[in-house]
Amino acid sequence: MKILTGAQIRELDKYTIEHEPIASIDLMERSARAICNAICEQWTQSTPIVVFAGPGNNGGDALAMSRMLAEKGYVVDVFLFNIHNHLSEECAKNRDRIIGEGLVRKFTEITANFEPPQLTEKTLVVDGLFGSGLKEPLTGGFASLVKYINQSPSQVVSIDIPSGLMTESNRPQEEPAVVKANVTLTLHIKKLAMFFADCQQYLGEVRTLDIRLSKYFIDTFPSLYDTIETSYIKSLMLKRDDFAHKGSMGNALLIAGSRGMAGAAILASKACMRSGAGKVTALTPHCNLNIMQMAVPEAICLVDRENYYSEAIDTDCYQAVGIGPGLGKEESTALALMSQLQQTNCPIVLDADALNMLGAHGSWVQQLPNNMIMTPHPREFDRLAGRRITSDYDRLTFARDMARDLCAYIILKGHYSALCLPDGGVVFNTTGNSGMATAGSGDVLTGIITALLARGYSRKNACLMGMYLHGMAGDIAAKRVGKESLIASDIIDSLPEAFKNLEK
Ligand SMILES: NC(=O)C1=CN([C@@H]2O[C@H](COP(=O)(O)OP(=O)(O)OC[C@H]3O[C@@H](n4cnc5c(N)ncnc54)[C@H](OP(=O)(O)O)[C@@H]3O)[C@@H](O)[C@H]2O)[C@@H](O)CC1
Numbered sequence: 001m002k003i004l005t006g007a008q009i010r011e012l013d014k015y016t017i018e019h020e021p022i023a024s025i026d027l028m029e030r031s032a033r034a035i036c037n038a039i040c041e042q043w044t045q046s047t048p049i050v051v052f053a054g055p056g057n058n059g060g061d062a063l064a065m066s067r068m069l070a071e072k073g074y075v076v077d078v079f080l081f082n083i084h085n086h087l088s089e090e091c092a093k094n095r096d097r098i099i100g101e102g103l104v105r106k107f108t109e110i111t112a113n114f115e116p117p118q119l120t121e122k123t124l125v126v127d128g129l130f131g132s133g134l135k136e137p138l139t140g141g142f143a144s145l146v147k148y149i150n151q152s153p154s155q156v157v158s159i160d161i162p163s164g165l166m167t168e169s170n171r172p173q174e175e176p177a178v179v180k181a182n183v184t185l186t187l188h189i190k191k192l193a194m195f196f197a198d199c200q201q202y203l204g205e206v207r208t209l210d211i212r213l214s215k216y217f218i219d220t221f222p223s224l225y226d227t228i229e230t231s232y233i234k235s236l237m238l239k240r241d242d243f244a245h246k247g248s249m250g251n252a253l254l255i256a257g258s259r260g261m262a263g264a265a266i267l268a269s270k271a272c273m274r275s276g277a278g279k280v281t282a283l284t285p286h287c288n289l290n291i292m293q294m295a296v297p298e299a300i301c302l303v304d305r306e307n308y309y310s311e312a313i314d315t316d317c318y319q320a321v322g323i324g325p326g327l328g329k330e331e332s333t334a335l336a337l338m339s340q341l342q343q344t345n346c347p348i349v350l351d352a353d354a355l356n357m358l359g360a361h362g363s364w365v366q367q368l369p370n371n372m373i374m375t376p377h378p379r380e381f382d383r384l385a386g387r388r389i390t391s392d393y394d395r396l397t398f399a400r401d402m403a404r405d406l407c408a409y410i411i412l413k414g415h416y417s418a419l420c421l422p423d424g425g426v427v428f429n430t431t432g433n434s435g436m437a438t439a440g441s442g443d444v445l446t447g448i449i450t451a452l453l454a455r456g457y458s459r460k461n462a463c464l465m466g467m468y469l470h471g472m473a474g475d476i477a478a479k480r481v482g483k484e485s486l487i488a489s490d491i492i493d494s495l496p497e498a499f500k501n502l503e504k
């Protein structure tokens, strides 16, 4: 599903209104009906409802919804904020309708002073102050109202997006004036901010309500942001030839591990073997040889004479190389890494310490050959970027620019990992769960993507499939062992079932 910016959503609304065609006020009725139904599913008529409506169409939705809830027998008190004596056309029409019907218990239009109502544990607050039209952070009276809502013991439902939250960029504020919702009922399409970790505290449970906006517009309008579709991933699956042999199924090399970090190499190599590569070779320090051979007997081991990776090797016989898990950050390792990158011609995945070493030698990042795949978690990305980035939107923007400048594939890892492509596009992954927040999960991802590259998937497809399979295996593992007990090996153990799901 594409993700549209606030400006694009306004165009989508406009296009739907012109081409369905449907009057703007009727589209608002449709949104309000969907919101009303969602609330009725979760709260009974015995719940007193307090609605805060703003001056724009978000407020219009809230007013229309209040009328519908009142028609269904809910006790509704409505506060419409019209401080500047200017309401959007649809908001004004809905104010007139609400007054005309007279079904809500109390309707107050605030033009100056506001006496806040009592909000109790029983009250349901509906926040329809501001939606996708918010232009800047809330201040003054609106900020005080948001604070009042957030300090109350009431449940809060936000219409479209919690008021105060921007649809895209939200920079850290000292005292953020953003409603903290328990449930966000977002209209038709999730907003970009909903994919960021730093916005989750405001969103609560996000439910997307279908308001039948133009499918044609969404399908044909170019968008920078997209989410992975299962059907698309299934369509990418390469068939195994009946006459396949291990030499034709890809030879993958992993450069991983150092003294005390054999586990990273083991996890990456096992995941690589489980992801379809014909042969996996691990280049690892001599001190880890025995444990590697015992833990992953299927893998071939090449040995570095030091306790860490110290020397680049010839990679001509491999179809893909994964570098980084547990590598350590010795200066000679960093030099070996740079030399390796210059002399390796096949696709390369850079993870963990490989990224940290590049970050520590700032100028090296700009010298990277084209087409690198990088899989940083947020802190690793900040090291690569050479500065502490304070918002998830800024980090994503930085990663997008870096992917374009370096012609690289950057997977910014997180709950919704984001693949930034050389053409400037971003694809969010939708599989995976918090059980995967456990050491070694990232090493598994490196192994999976390296295997897929060796198998012959393009860089883009290996990244998409890798993120998806990794998350799906994590979801299968969470069902089996629960999120609390999940460890990285469980993700590997669930890879067979994840692959089987894609073959169905
Ligand atoms: N038919 C449709 O189009 C549909 C629209 N839909 C609904 O409409 C919502 C979008 O509506 P919207 O575009 O009217 O914007 P909205 O979020 O209500 O805010 C605008 C108001 O806020 C004000 N304002 C802005 N920033 C401010 C600030 N910092 N501090 C204070 N005020 C500020 C701004 O003032 P102005 O800049 O105009 O002076 C204006 O008055 C969307 O989220 C969805 O709920 C759905 O029903 C689907 C069909």
Ligand SMILES: Nc1ncnc2c1ncn2[C@@H]1O[C@H](COP(=O)(O)OP(=O)(O)O)[C@@H](O)[C@H]1O
Residues within 6 Å of the ligand: 352, 377, 413, 414, 415, 416, 417, 431, 432, 433, 434, 435, 436, 437, 438, 439, 440, 441, 442, 443, 444, 445, 470
């Ligand atoms: N809350 C979460 N939801 C979904 N996926 C997660 C979550 N936490 C971690 N992951 C996934 O687990 C992996 C963790 O990688 P990383 O931080 O590099 O771990 P490590 O360095 O320990 O191997 C990433 O692929 C990430 O997307």
Ligand SMILES: [K+]
Residues within 6 Å of the ligand: 058, 127, 128, 129, 130, 131, 158, 159, 160, 161, 162, 163
């Ligand atoms: K809102």
